[in-house]
Amino acid sequence: MINEYEKLLAGLDDVDWASLSHAYESAHDVPGHIRALCGDDDEARNQAFSSLFNSIFHQGSRYSASPVAVPFLARIAVAGPAAARADTMWLLTRLAVGWHDEYDVTTGINVAGWRAAAAEAGPEEFLPWYDEELAGATDTDERAQLQELRDWVAAGNSPDSRWSALQSYDAVLAELPGLLVLLDDDDAPLRTRIAYLLAWFPEFSTTSLPRLLALAAHDKDPVTAATALLAAGLLGPPSMAEDITPHLDAADPLMRWAAATALIHLANLEETPVGPGLIGRAVTELTAAARSPFDRITDYCEGDLHGHIQRTLRSLRPGSNPDTVREALDACLPRIVWDSSGLRTRKAIQELFPAPLPHPAPRYADLTAAQQQLLGDLAGHRHAWLIRSSAERLRDIGLPHTQEALQSYIGTHGTA
Structure with missing residues (x-):
């Protein structure tokens, strides 16, 4: 342990961790993992993060040890070793909201409903x-x-998981005043992570909204600025549209994407000042982003730009320009970057390949551009399980149904 970080862990050994639980029963090992985050052994630190993610946040579940760990993690995020701070912020975000940010990305988290459900359990x-x-x-x-x-x-x-998850959410909520200093940190990834975390705490928005708008307007890092802008859009009232709209004219396409996404969210609120013309501009901007994606990504939907755009467009109220929206959705359809359940991938396969292919299968080069894009994304995907979850559908339509077979198909038949 590096002595300069000992003060961050004051009280760690005073907790009766053995009486608390995590995914693997007793939480007696948690203080050791937290202490390793402040050490100078990179391998041990990475292992500690992995162990904490798998124990106090196991596949989205929170346990009695989870909220107790939060204050120590918050201290490390603010003043711990540089190598640990951004990952600690990510763990705090997961402890607070689980995977709700993916599912609620177009609406913001309904904390009032969550509290009501937890009170009954x-x-x-x-x-x-x-x-x-x-x-x-x-x-x-x-x-x-x-x-x-x-x-x-x-x-x-x-x-009840809703109750246990809320305990961790509230533990992180209690630490937000101290975490706000990260909005002024010299490290852009840390500013980005705190902006993203704040997006999911509407009860703290009176404090966070002015800071987020200032960050969006003045931060020199485009990912930080875009993250803050969309966070403000998720938290703000309908009148927030006045602050968001000027960013549709930003020079950076990432900022225009964030502004468009925020405006569509605000357009779905009651008594919103976002008119059809502004919605049309927002849809056009999202279509451009889907066609020409940028390399820089945000933490929203774990960086899955096309999945995020698709969710946003599907949230629009009935009556929005269907032709324009359809064009944007078509641009998103074949792009599979991250799909936590595989559902979006299977739907894309079904829509792009509605009937079995003739036998033998056509050459890859003879498929449509969208079909090629989808198969190319799957062939190079970082998670082979995504293809395994879609293997039956691929087999049924006469396509290779393993990653290796897809790679071979594309490599062998990709050219005339």
Whole structure:
């Protein structure tokens, strides 16, 4: 451990981690992983991040140890080793919102609804049920298991994931005042990460909105500025459109994309001042981004620009220009960069290949440009499981259904 970071971990060993849980039962190993984040061993630090993601944030689930870890992680994000700060911010974001940011990217998170659902699933709601089950249980092992669970609930825990996730969200919310200093950090990735995190805390928007708008207007890093601009659009009231609209004329296409996305979100709100002409400009900008994607990406939808544009356009209220929207959606259709469930990929295959191909399959070069784009994206995709999840559909239409076979098909038949 590097002594200069010891102060960040004050109180770490005072927590009874063994009494807390994570995905692998006892959380006794969490303090060791947090301490490794402040060490000078890069391999150990990377392993610690991996272990924390897999334990206190396991496939999106949060546990009793998750909110307890948040204050220590926040300190590391603000003043920890340079190599650990941005990744720590990403872990804090995941602990706060899970994968909600992907699903709620066009609407912002409905925290009020989340709180209402969690209130109906708190420990006090489950305790009577466990008492009733215990009263009727006769098997010794069953009673012991029920008693253990009952004691855990009586200690202030709930088996409902909405409740446990909200505990972590609120823990991060409590740290936001201290994390705001990152908006002025010299490191652009850290400014970007805090801007992105703020997008999912509407209850903090009175404080965060002016800072986000200032960041969008003045930050020299285009990714940071665009992230802040879209965050402001997700958090702001309908009147925020007045602040967003000038950015449609920005020189940087990434800023124009962020402004267009924010305006479409605002257009879906009640009493919005965003008229059809402005929506048309926004759709046109998103179409241009889909056709000519930029190399720089934001954290929204994990950098999947086309997936993000597609979700945004599908959120438009009925009555928007269908021809223009269809053109933009068609440009997004074959682009598969990241698809966490594989659903968008399978829909794209179905739409671009609505019927089985003749046998033998046509040459890759004879396919349509959109079909080529989709298969090319799949052949070079970083996650082979995405192709495995679509293998049955690919097989049914007469196409290679493994990544290796797709690569061979494209390489062998890609030219005349």
